[in-house]
Amino acid sequence: MQSISLEQSVAMIPDGACLMIGGFMAVGTPERVVDEIVRQNKRDLTVIANDTAMPGKGIGKLVGAKLLRSVVVSHIGLNPETQRQMMAGDLEVELVPQGTLIERIRAGGYGLGGILTQTGIGTPVEDGKQRIEVDGRSYLLEVAIRADFALVQAFLADYLGNLSYALTARNFNPAMAMAADKVIVNADNIVPIGVISPDHIVTPAPVVDYVIANA
């Protein structure tokens, strides 16, 4: 793990990159990284996340600044701007059931080609997908996904890059930290090694590439 400035962390991201961004309705989203993406005007991005939050918060800021080419999300209902851009054909939106989305990300990070789920069978979610029978029950094959960068929000990061999370800000963050080529972490608190007890470390340091230094 390397420490990095906020500016440098975002400067690494090229236009057109695919980003996983942690958070659930902007809770657990690395807000200052999002702000820096807007400031550096990164364009044509693909974002994989639970939702597009609401206007002016979290991923909603990227939608509002029209920096996104496509999103892979489970929910856009609290962001009318996402719906407007989708209807106008300016933003590609792939809607994925939330439990399927987290498992596709987990599969991407855990070395699996995909997962089998009954969720979505007989609905528009099934379109173009393979059905697989196991013990007489039908499942959809949902393939793994990965990203170029994961933008992760942690509660504690130690000097090695071990992470723990706070309450409902955990959500998609630990799975995403496994599923991207480069993992960039913003932490509420950067602490000495040993402060997080081994049992309370959720994301082990070796998967973390960068922890953003305090301002």
Add this chain to the structure above:
Amino acid sequence: MEPQTIIARRIARELSSGMLVNLGIGIPTQVANYLPEGLHVFFQSENGLIGTGSPPEEGMAHPTLTDAGGRPVTALPGACTFDSAMSFGLIRGGHLDLTVLGGLQVDQAGHLANWMIPKKMVPGMGGAMDLVSGAKRVIVAMQHTAKGASKIVKKCTLPVTSTRAVDLVVTELAVIAFPAGRATLIETGPGISVPQVVAATEAELVVPDRVPEMILGQA
């Protein structure tokens, strides 16, 4: 009484001690307000919390303690938090006893549509498809009609949420179950007659000889 209150109070009677329950946004959220004193239910928020409590007092909100709509909540003693993989493992894996969800349409075979109106409103399914496919029991909480049109229809015209039939639909006019895959009127709303329910319903309803009036959970 408000239709939403009738629906929430009736559904509250379906909860019992020790159950793991997920309440959707809207009318389903109100169900928690009508539980008998002393009943201990585990409420799950799919963003990663079991033990979801009521909203905090003014000025006491924590930015990382929220429900699935991103609103501040409290955590009850014994609460636990987890990531989204665990959350949906609980939902799909047969661990969730009951989910209560809102609906746009339910058809006479019990299929629910509640996640989009093509070309008009596309909020996305969020966790709804996993909840309907995975929970042990699914109850739909919705008003019987919208702009005068029945929401309990012969066949869903909107995209369905799952091919799994729901267990119960509770409206301000009726409680409907789906034994043998057929919509069956099992209770009427307070002060509502069977012919009133039938007149307000597009679906073909099986009507038993005797249909009791619903009993509401405590105010």
